[in-house]
Amino acid sequence: MKVLVGALLVLGLFLGLPVSAAVIVASVATPAVAEEHRTLACEGVLPATGQWRPPFESAYTQTSQFGNRFHPIHKEWRLHAGTDLVSQPPGGQVVAASGGTVSAVGWSGGGGNTVTIDHGGGVVTRYLHLAAPSPLSTGQVVHTGQRVGIEGSTGDSTGSHLHFEVHQGGQPLDPVPFMLEHGAPLSGAAVGPSTPPVEELPGPGLPEDGEGGIGFELPEPGQPRRDSLTNPPRQVPPAVQALYAEAGQKYAIPWTLLAGIGMEETAHGANTATSSAGARGPMQFMPATFATYGVDGDGDGLAQIDNDADSIHSAANYLIASGVNNGEQGVRGALFAYNHAHWYVNDVLFYAHAYGGGLVLGDPLHCPGGPGNPDLPPVSDERVATMLEFAAAQNGDAYILGTNGPDAWDCSSLTQTAMAAIGITAPRTAQAQRDWLATGNGFRVPVQDAQPGDxxxxxxxxxxxxxxxxxxxxxxxxxxxxxxANPTKGVGHFSYEHALDNNIFEIWRLGNINDNPKPN
Incomplete structure (x- = not known):
């Protein structure tokens, strides 16, 4: 059962007050609201994750909210039983907010062309004023993100928009908090296409805990290419392929990417002579680089540059350290770090695709990172209280990698959705969220100076x-x-003391930012 922490109690905790004093102080003093700044977005669009998503792939704006309003055509007060969204540019494709069964499609009077989807459990979504519905039929099963029509202005409408409704148990709900609770906030940000449901993600075996169960396909090779033009990919020896697969699973990258490097460098160990530059081993490491990134791949207690297992695991470790998880640009950048040549990057990707390609576990957004912005006003106390209230309300929920709520989360979907509760669109994974803060949406603080909400x-x-x-x-x-925290503990109040001595431990404070700040 979820434990709901009141915003006043959380605010009292933020101010360092005893719980008994929180309500008293909050009733007589309101923290000053710092100036809001516009959010700095990463490059690309948010990935589609979870069972729910916004009903557009493009960016959009919200023009009218749920609640009683004066009807612009009928000139009387009526319940506006949904929220109005306008795609940017108008006339965009409308997609199913979640998977379900089409229960109605066609003309619905004032709603014009309308599609209704039953999601089970008494939950129904409706998509009104469509210029034209997709060729759907009653009883047809649709998946999350499947196209249901084109935004339009049919029926009682004064302009092109989507009127989006959510009903539960036959009663209309405000879609904004419903979608937030289900990990798909209506923030206006563009969200990439959803893929049809599969039993599990392709590519590396996903760990039970981590930064988020999303990924992106290896980018296609481009031009120029060099060695791969005349040297076709060779069959991978079974023992070497087993090492590629083991390292790929451990570091959550496709084994084929390691095979691409192995083919390009030494044809999977067939040509392991020391290069003219001094590189050694099956994955051709420079000794100085191996001294920093070399790992013990076979568990014998040693990290040896000429050992096959150590060399292959070290290559995976180096790719991770070079940002291979940070979208397609991250893959290219990590390969370029391995060998500073664009033809090399394209050769490796050519070989990797020849061996089957695959999924990189990470965020397709590219967040370049940086030092942060220490001059940015910190997020206000009241907004911190709202954010922590949302997170605490999920206390007792399960941890399942790749989920976005409402009853199960992973670490980064919980923080992402809590930030969405205060109007901030953050990336999906832990590494991307840290880099997004470092881009200029926050600033790092010493561990001893941490505050609630950091x-x-x-x-x-x-x-x-x-x-x-x-x-x-x-x-x-x-x-x-x-x-x-993890699949064993789920969501709850724990301690970060155990991680203080990790190789990486950082505290970051969110700035007082907003996707759509009020004009000065």
Whole structure:
């Protein structure tokens, strides 16, 4: 059963007050609201994750909210039983907010062309004023993100828009809090296409805990290419392929990417002579680079540059440290770091696709990172209270990698949705959220200066050189957290003390930012 923490209690905790004093002080003093700044977005669009998503793939604006209003055509007060959204540019494709069964499609009087989808459990969504519905039929099963029509202005409408409704048990609900609770806030941000449901994600075996169960396909090779033009991919020896697969699973990258490097460098160990530059081993490491990124791949207690297992695992470790999880640009950048040549990047990707391609576990958004913005006003106390209230309300929920609520979360979907509760659109994964803050949406603070609502990040299943976990500071005096911890603990109040000595442990404070700040 969820435990709902009142915003006043959370605000009292933020101010360092005893719980008994929180309500009294909050009733006589309101924290000053710092100036709001516009959110700095990462490059690209948000990935589609979870069972729910916004009903557009494009960016959009909200023009009319749920509630009683004066009808612009009928000139009387009526319940506006949904929210009006306008795609940017208008006339965009409308998609199903979740999977379900089409229960009605066609003309619905004032609603014009309308599609209704039954999602089970008494939950229904309706899509009104469509210029034309997609060729759907009653009883047809649709998946999340399947196209249901084109935004239009049919029926009682004064302009092109989508009137989006959510009903439960036959009663209309405000779609905004409903979608927020289901991990798909109507923030106006563009969200990429959803894929049809599959039993499990392709590519590397996903760990039970981590930064989020989303990924992106390896980018296609481009031009120029060099060696791959005349040297076709060779069959991978079974013992070497087993090492590629083992390292790929451990570091959550496609084994084919490691095979692409192995083919390009030494044809999977067939040509392991020391290069003219001094590179050695099957994955051709420079000794100085191996001294920093070399790992013990076979568990014998040694990291040896000429050992096959150590070399292959070290290559995976180096790719992770070079940002291979950070979208397509991250993959290209990591390969370029391996060998500073664009033809090399394209050769490796050509070979990787020849061996089957695959999914990189990480965020397709590219957040370049940086030092943060220490001059940014910190997020206001009241907004911190709202954010922590949302996170604490999920106390007792399950942890399931790749989920976005409403009853199960992973670490980064919980923090992402809590930030959405205060009007901030953040990336989906822990590493991307940290880099997004460092882009200029927040600033790093010393561990001893942490405050409630700060985000903590540390390395976990992806190895010691990248961030794999995120949570909120709840009470810095006791190092208490509110977080989606792992499958065993689920969501709740825990401690971040155990991670203080990790290779990476950082505290970041969110700035007082907003996707659509009020004009000055």
């Amino acid at each position: 985000l903590f990040f540390f390395d976990s299943y992806l190895g010691p050189l990248t961030i794999g976990h995120v949570g909120f500071v709840w009470d810095p005096t006791t190092l208490a957290s509110i977080e989606a």
